Amino acid sequence: MxxxxxxxxxxxILSQPKVEGQVTKNLSVDNIVxxxxxxxxxxxxxxxxxxxxxxxxxxxxxxxxxxTQVDEFGNWEYELSESLIDGEHEVYAVVNDNTGNIxxxxxxxxxxxxxxxxxxxxDFVATTGAQPxxxxxxxxxxxxxxxxxxxxxxxxxxxIFYKINKNKQKL
Numbered sequence: 001m002x003x004x005x006x007x008x009x010x011x012x013i014l015s016q017p018k019v020e021g022q023v024t025k026n027l028s029v030d031n032i033v034x035x036x037x038x039x040x041x042x043x044x045x046x047x048x049x050x051x052x053x054x055x056x057x058x059x060x061x062x063x064x065x066x067x068t069q070v071d072e073f074g075n076w077e078y079e080l081s082e083s084l085i086d087g088e089h090e091v092y093a094v095v096n097d098n099t100g101n102i103x104x105x106x107x108x109x110x111x112x113x114x115x116x117x118x119x120x121x122x123d124f125v126a127t128t129g130a131q132p133x134x135x136x137x138x139x140x141x142x143x144x145x146x147x148x149x150x151x152x153x154x155x156x157x158x159x160i161f162y163k164i165n166k167n168k169q170k171l
Contacts, residue, residue, distance in 0.1 A: 002053040007100035014100040017092035021102030
């Protein structure tokens with residue numbers, strides 16, 4: 001039984017990595033990838049002390065708490081088969097003791113879910129930035145420029161004819 005399981009069964013209050021615990025370089029959440037289209041889930045991957053049990057604190061609309069075993073090479077992976085709501089999320093990898101206190105924690109990994117697909121903050125900003133212009137938007141832009149030019153030319157001709165007509169009346 002994992003230390004976090006013992007703490008939960010013992011009705012202990014669990015420490016929260018957002019406000020408690022020391023960050024260690026030996027513990028990390030490296031990336032999040034989208035799993036197969038059918039399952040619409042996410043695979044969390046990282047590194048920790050070989051043979052230890054890592055608890056993932058996933059802060060979403062409803063915080064999630066899951067555990068995974070670290071292999072002999074210090075790698076861990078957890079596949080979450082449920083979909084998360086669109087928006088910003090945060091995950092910490094944590095090693096707990098039997099009382100629910102945090103022994104070590106990773107730096108948080110922030111990620112966004114858009115249309116049930118996880119992406120890093122960097123990727124989210126890149127996709128919400130400059131979007132390619134469609135051909136209909138391009139056509140509308142050209143139409144507006146031509147219309148403005150026609151209006152300006154019309155005003156210029158009106159002023160010229162007005163001045164010519166005014167000069168003829170003075171003579």
